[in-house]
Amino acid sequence: MAYLDKPIKFKNLQASSADYHFRMYKTRDEDNMHMIELCDEKDIEFIYRLRLTTKELDKIYGENESIPTDLIGYIQKFVKELSEEKWLTCETNAEGCNIVFYRIYKDLGYQVIKPVLKLSLLSVKGEELHQHFKYTALKYMKRYDDKKRESEEKKKKAEDYEKKIRQLEAEVKEKIKLKKNYEILDFDFKRLKADYKSREEYIAELLEDNEDLKREFELTKNEADQLAEERDKFKAENEDLQNKNKKLREEIQELEDENESLDIECKTMKKAIDEIADKGRKYETKIEELMNQLDEYEKELKKLLKQKKEIVKESSLKDNLISDLKIEIGTLKFTVENQGKIIEEINGNQKLAVPNKNAQPSIKQPRSNPWVLGNASLPNR
Structure with missing residues (x-):
């Protein structure tokens, strides 16, 4: 299972950063060793791997004396922090590719560009490449299923949203209708209230006239x-x-x-x-x-x-x-x-x-x- 999968671009290559992927993971075989993998998402045959066996680690330490003892952690950190001061180059051939790690140092006030690590990856061929194709196909199939399921979920959500929107539109229309009815009822209420008040005044006048008639x-x-x-x-x-x-x-x-x-x-x-x-x-x-x-x-x-x-x-x-x-x-x-x-x-x-x-x-x-x-x-x- 991969614990590092980062899209990268090399300074000496013109491919976009989304094409190349730098991966580090542990193999599932009995050796259970770390694996470094470089692949191209657009070219399925472009795949290189490096098994970090004990012998390979000794070779890397021998060729690169300035690197720390935690090579795995160092590589992960370097790849994650790629910038103008840290970058990678890649040189490929029929048998494999060389990934060189560069960084800028300051020495006596001057900037010094120095390669700090070189990894030699071998091209994947034969049964291993077939397994890679199979794994990639399954991965893409799974990705397709996930995308399809996600699309169906989005479609269902869109239908739910559309249904909700129609419901909200109906509620808005109903509220607008209720508001108009409320305004009409409010106007009628105010008019009836005014009529009731004038009616009360008129009845009061009639009562006064009635009292006058009683006296007469x-x-x-x-x-x-x-x-x-x-x-x-x-x-x-x-x-x-x-x-x-x-x-x-x-x-x-x-x-x-x-x-x-x-x-x-x-x-x-x-x-x-x-x-x-x-x-x-x-x-x-x-x-x-x-x-x-x-x-x-x-x-x-x-x-x-x-x-x-x-x-x-x-x-x-x-x-x-x-x-x-x-x-x-x-x-x-x-x-x-x-x-x-x-x-x-x-x-x-x-x-x-x-x-x-x-x-x-x-x-x-x-x-x-x-x-x-x-x-x-x-x-x-």
């Missing part, structure tokens, strides 16, 4: 309670007037029986009727005020209807308020629809008959209560 509703409810109290008051006064009208009818009946005291009774009745007319005019003024209030309520009703439509679209949290507004709207509609009848009836009651001394006194119909027509009630605000 409380105020309207208080006004409705006051109107209900006034209605009860007017109802009581109307009942009193009906009672008085009843008494007047009784008095008229008595006047029919007592024709002699008709003038006095008529004056009394006229006076009472004038008082009733004054009260009727007061009621008419009050009714006009109520009509104006009804107009305002109607305007407010339209406003509330508009607000109701907006509130119904914006939030389902205002169902209770909408129910109350529906009741109020129904009441106001009923009041508006029947206000003509109420006014006609009141105006009819205000037309007082002028008494005729010669005519029989007519029986005056009792004044009806405009607030109880159709069981109408004021809107519950």
Whole structure:
């Protein structure tokens, strides 16, 4: 097995350093001696060997007295350290070749070129050359198999790399796609976040408007309670007037029986009727005020209807308020629809008959209560 195999070039030859190989190894025969071999990778017949037998070593030591006793180590070191100061030359012939080791010495400040060792190698022929050919063929076959196996491994690695590259390309495309999707989702998220924020602000405004409506509703409810109290008051006064009208009818009946005291009774009745007319005019003024209030309520009703439509679209949290507004709207509609009848009836009651001394006194119909027509009630605000 070789323990030194170095490509070299000789200073006197033009071959490249990759052509010649200098080898040192131990033989596998029973002698187990060191072998020096010089061969050319391009010329299989160019092969020279030197067996370092005891006799050969003695010959080398005799011819080269300046070399150290460890010839093997010296040769190995010299070949490994070839440079401009250490080089080799080779002279070949039919029988063998001579390898001369040269080096530069410094002597008294001058450079001296001196050969330090000469090795005479014999040409390999016959059976030994055949064994060399066989060994070289096996070596090249092994090298070919190694190269082939290495090529197959490289091809397999290349296929694996190509597969990995395709996989990475697919992953890159997927990541690019995911990145685009992420950018789209991020944009949608930011837009939804902005919409959500504006929606929150809008809902906050609606809640504030709802609070304002609640306060307005409380105020309207208080006004409705006051109107209900006034209605009860007017109802009581109307009942009193009906009672008085009843008494007047009784008095008229008595006047029919007592024709002699008709003038006095008529004056009394006229006076009472004038008082009733004054009260009727007061009621008419009050009714006009109520009509104006009804107009305002109607305007407010339209406003509330508009607000109701907006509130119904914006939030389902205002169902209770909408129910109350529906009741109020129904009441106001009923009041508006029947206000003509109420006014006609009141105006009819205000037309007082002028008494005729010669005519029989007519029986005056009792004044009806405009607030109880159709069981109408004021809107519950």
